[in-house]
Amino acid sequence: MSRIVYVNGDYVPEEEAKVSIFDRGFLMADAVYEVTSVLDGKLIDFAGHRARLGRSLTELQMDAPVTDDELLEIHRELVKRNGITDGLVYLQVTRGNPGDRDFAFPNPAVKPGLFLFTQSKPGLADAxxxxxxxxxxxxxxxxxxxxxxxxxxxxxxxxxxxxxxxxxxxxxxxxxxxxxxxxxxxxxxxxxxxxxxxxxxxxxxxxxxxxxxxxxxxxxxxxxxxxxxxxxxxxxxxxxxxxxxxxxxxxxxxxxxxxxxxxxxxxxxxxxxxxxxxxxxxxxxx
Known part of the structure; x- marks a missing residue:
């Protein structure tokens, strides 16, 4: 069974996940990320990762794509859907897809991209x-x-x-x-x-x-x-x-x-x- 991933509001099988070639994260690494560990099916240090994500977005003048509560729910849903006991949740926020390539930030700003996926790592704590x-x-x-x-x-x-x-x-x-x-x-x-x-x-x-x-x-x-x-x-x-x-x-x-x-x-x-x-x-x- 393939993983379920999250792409811009949708939970989809990884084979169906698509990102525009014009997304600035893809073209210019105009994106930030976080990796949260999962032990016993629960998220480790989530509050800290959420706070650092907010700081990174602020430093790069990006808007948050969802609220903090929504972000937590997306993490939990991915852990549940993929049956992760020990592993990781990878999160990435990009500046989004302005429709064409340009070094300057899009004006007006476009909706940020949000992508998440899980990785199962049994025995993570006992490496x-x-x-x-x-x-x-x-x-x-x-x-x-x-x-x-x-x-x-x-x-x-x-x-x-x-x-x-x-x-x-x-x-x-x-x-x-x-x-x-x-x-x-x-x-x-x-x-x-x-x-x-x-x-x-x-x-x-x-x-x-x-x-x-x-x-x-x-x-x-x-x-x-x-x-x-x-x-x-x-x-x-x-x-x-x-x-x-x-x-x-x-x-x-x-x-x-x-x-x-x-x-x-x-x-x-x-x-x-x-x-x-x-x-x-x-x-x-x-």
């Missing part, structure tokens, strides 16, 4: 990679300057993941002016003692929803959090490292550019934060 830890490489950060807006301009992150794959590792950390910004699709952290270090929020990195939750939980667990930039060399000397994202939750990092961190196994702080995040997120899932 084997979390027990082994990720190995990463560092690469130059060559993205545009507004990484805080979650746009669909993902070509360079995609190239970064391919560089990591070619190197036989799991992901890449992006480096700008000598300092780590973030991973290709995640926020980056190092651990020294009981101190967690991660880059401060700015236009340089995505304001991760999982990041916010994990840092709050870390402080509640009496861990020190220091928001500042760090280098790859500093990361290699750290006791532990990890990344966070909506789909990876808290993922330990055990190797950076060939240098083994600690014992070469996931560290206790990253492992514990993963447990806490999944446990607490399940309690408040919608």
């Amino acid at each position: 084997p990679a979390a027990k082994a830890g990720w190995k990463i490489i560092s690469i130059p950060d060559e993205r545009w300057g507004r990484r805080d807006i979650k746009t669909t301009q993902l070509l360079y992150p995609s190239l970064g993941k391919m560089m990591a794959k070619k190197a036989g590792v799991d992901d890449a950390w992006l480096v700008e002016d000598g300092f780590v910004t973030e991973g290709t699709s995640n926020n980056a952290y190092i651990v020294k003692g009981r101190r967690i270090i991660t880059r401060a929020l700015s236009h340089d990195i995505l304001h991760g929803i999982t990041r916010a939750a994990v840092l709050r939980m870390a402080k509640e667990a009496q861990l020190e959090v220091e928001e500042r930039s760090f280098t790859i060399e500093e990361a290699k000397d750290a006791d532990e490292a990890f990344v966070t994202s909506a789909s990876a939750f808290v993922m330990p990092v055990v190797e950076i550019d060939g240098a083994t961190l600690g014992s070469g196994k996931p560290g206790p702080i990253a492992a514990r934060l993963r447990e806490i995040y999944i446990e607490e997120s399940r309690k408040v899932a919608v």
Whole structure:
């Protein structure tokens, strides 16, 4: 049975889903997106993703295509129709279809496009990679300057993941002016003692929803959090490292550019934060 997807107001089989070739999301990556995890059939951190979507739309001067309540209902309906127990809901909002290609925004504004689909990922919370830890490489950060807006301009992150794959590792950390910004699709952290270090929020990195939750939980667990930039060399000397994202939750990092961190196994702080995040997120899932 094919998936049911949502396209501009309609629930349709994926084979029947169509988007105009003149949609600005297709032509110019003039679009934003969110990915919300599903555990036990419920949405994780939905309120945070909804709020960040609103911020992204505001920054790009786009209108919201539906209300917050309608958006939640669409998510829930897709989860139900596709029988998702563990997995993801992908959402994309585009500036819409002005009827022809033009660099300037359409005037008057056209109705935004709204597309959603699900991905089933059984055992999402028990990913084997979390027990082994990720190995990463560092690469130059060559993205545009507004990484805080979650746009669909993902070509360079995609190239970064391919560089990591070619190197036989799991992901890449992006480096700008000598300092780590973030991973290709995640926020980056190092651990020294009981101190967690991660880059401060700015236009340089995505304001991760999982990041916010994990840092709050870390402080509640009496861990020190220091928001500042760090280098790859500093990361290699750290006791532990990890990344966070909506789909990876808290993922330990055990190797950076060939240098083994600690014992070469996931560290206790990253492992514990993963447990806490999944446990607490399940309690408040919608």
